[in-house]
Amino acid sequence: MPLALMGRLGSGALDIAGGVGRASLFLVRAVEGAVRPPYRWGLIIEQLHFIGNRSVGIIALTSAFTGLVLALQGYNALSRFGAEQLVGSLVALSLVRELAPVLGALMVTARAGSAVAATMGNMRVTEQIDALKSMAIDPFGYLVAPRVVAALVAGPMLTAMFTLTGLGVAQVFSVHVLRLDAGAFNHSVSTSIKTGDVVEGLSKALVFAVAMIWIATYRGYHARGGAQGVGQATTRAVVETSVLVLALDYVLTALLF
Amino acid sequence: MNTVEAHIDLKRICMCFGSKEVLRDVGLTVQRGHVGVVIGGSGTGKTTLLRIMMGLQRPTSGEVWIDGENIAPMPESELRRVRGRCGMVFQYSALLDSLTVMQNVALPLKEHEPLGRAEREARVREMLESLGLAGTEHQYPAELSGGMRKRVGLARALIRKPSLIMYDEPASGLDPLTARRVDDLILETRDRFGVTSVVISHSMAQAVRIADRMYVLDAGAVAAEGTVAELKAQGGSLVQQYFEASRVD
Ligand SMILES: Nc1ncnc2c1ncn2[C@@H]1O[C@H](COP(=O)(O)OP(=O)(O)OP(=O)(O)O)[C@@H](O)[C@H]1O
Ligand SMILES: [Mg+2]
Numbered sequence: 001m002p003l004a005l006m007g008r009l010g011s012g013a014l015d016i017a018g019g020v021g022r023a024s025l026f027l028v029r030a031v032e033g034a035v036r037p038p039y040r041w042g043l044i045i046e047q048l049h050f051i052g053n054r055s056v057g058i059i060a061l062t063s064a065f066t067g068l069v070l071a072l073q074g075y076n077a078l079s080r081f082g083a084e085q086l087v088g089s090l091v092a093l094s095l096v097r098e099l100a101p102v103l104g105a106l107m108v109t110a111r112a113g114s115a116v117a118a119t120m121g122n123m124r125v126t127e128q129i130d131a132l133k134s135m136a137i138d139p140f141g142y143l144v145a146p147r148v149v150a151a152l153v154a155g156p157m158l159t160a161m162f163t164l165t166g167l168g169v170a171q172v173f174s175v176h177v178l179r180l181d182a183g184a185f186n187h188s189v190s191t192s193i194k195t196g197d198v199v200e201g202l203s204k205a206l207v208f209a210v211a212m213i214w215i216a217t218y219r220g221y222h223a224r225g226g227a228q229g230v231g232q233a234t235t236r237a238v239v240e241t242s243v244l245v246l247a248l249d250y251v252l253t254a255l256l257f
Numbered sequence: 258m259n260t261v262e263a264h265i266d267l268k269r270i271c272m273c274f275g276s277k278e279v280l281r282d283v284g285l286t287v288q289r290g291h292v293g294v295v296i297g298g299s300g301t302g303k304t305t306l307l308r309i310m311m312g313l314q315r316p317t318s319g320e321v322w323i324d325g326e327n328i329a330p331m332p333e334s335e336l337r338r339v340r341g342r343c344g345m346v347f348q349y350s351a352l353l354d355s356l357t358v359m360q361n362v363a364l365p366l367k368e369h370e371p372l373g374r375a376e377r378e379a380r381v382r383e384m385l386e387s388l389g390l391a392g393t394e395h396q397y398p399a400e401l402s403g404g405m406r407k408r409v410g411l412a413r414a415l416i417r418k419p420s421l422i423m424y425d426e427p428a429s430g431l432d433p434l435t436a437r438r439v440d441d442l443i444l445e446t447r448d449r450f451g452v453t454s455v456v457i458s459h460s461m462a463q464a465v466r467i468a469d470r471m472y473v474l475d476a477g478a479v480a481a482e483g484t485v486a487e488l489k490a491q492g493g494s495l496v497q498q499y500f501e502a503s504r505v506d
Contacts (some may be wrong), residue, residue, distance in 0.1 A: 012503040020354045119355075122352075126349070126354075127349065127351040130347070131351035131352070131353070134311055134345040134347075136337045137337075137371065
């Protein structure tokens, strides 16, 4: 019995090692596809529109609610110590370093990561990827690379937008509903945020964007077996990305602390 | 056999999916400028064979010689070079569903040939017209019938005038007149441009019309091969059954 268990553990470990190896090779080929000509600007812009522009609405909505909650919770906690004037600082630091990159990445994964995995999975099972190969077109250059480039550009921009919208909504709410002084709010924001905080937030955004698009394209590219397989690939992409984003968030926070 | 003349030459191809053996020791040679037809029942491994010829699937063992190069062990980057001279028509068309008919057929030109947009579109229009698809340029594959999609797939494979074209059941899903036109097209590309074709077919009538050489596949192995006349004379029960089943008069 222990032998069988060890065998199972061993083969599980080999599976994971093999999976990581394959996924790494996939990323290398995607980067190759991105740096090697021809550069398909049209496709990159199309993907920028899809991953970036079309996520603006959901980012605006979720960041507004995040800003509102942060202002309320911050006010509740800080007013116990008579430190309401620090609400701006609490909202800004939470958003910049933590919530904007993480929640932004989760929202973009739900909206764009899932769609990327489903689209590519469908192209795989309907032989569209094979058709590209038969036309001597590299699917990594044609399909994967434009999506990777677009995600790398859109990720940090959406995160910045999340931060600014959340902060703006929190400011308006604090001033008009919580009756805090506008000048004090702005002052506490501007004195608490350092360049390092912004760098941390944007680095996280970039890393999360890589994780999101890597897993989405990898799962889609390797989908198999019809509609069910595409559904499975999409689910796995979303779940794996979400878990990885939270795990990476801890690692990055610990490293950059 | 003079192998210098062979455009495509498969040697001892075996293909297994897991424990399932789909192709067993298949050999097949199509001379340059000839039409080779592979005929056989459903599920005998015809599509698998064609995918192996295109390098879309690696055989478990065996060699795939195209233009004097064995593509079986080639890495993707080299396969792309070889595929640049080939065209493939998929059994279920495999059009890119995010692109219009015009964009689908223009894609190989756009990727590989330094043409202006006007010239490219003119060439696509001409090709579409010759396949009876004029007026569909701005439609998406989902808006077309199965037979129309098939012809768009045909147009896409032919647009760069490749020297070797592989067709997976080009006539299935087409009415008899259109199917006849596809046969004529295959013969015309052979006679006018010296194109080599490998055609997968279910239909003996089509095979008889276009084949320079025929291969009968049965349960993953070549059951009979030869010219149409040779096969007719030779007999063999499966071949005879095929001829009889497809007699229309
Ligand atoms: N990726 C795969 N994994 C497992 N089995 C496969 C795979 N592809 C094909 N097969 C099996 O190989 C056999 C041959 O399939 P193939 O598609 O080549 O048949 P075919 O001759 O083209 O049939 P049809 O005329 O119906 O198109 C089938 O039994 C099929 O189940
Ligand atoms: Mg088939």
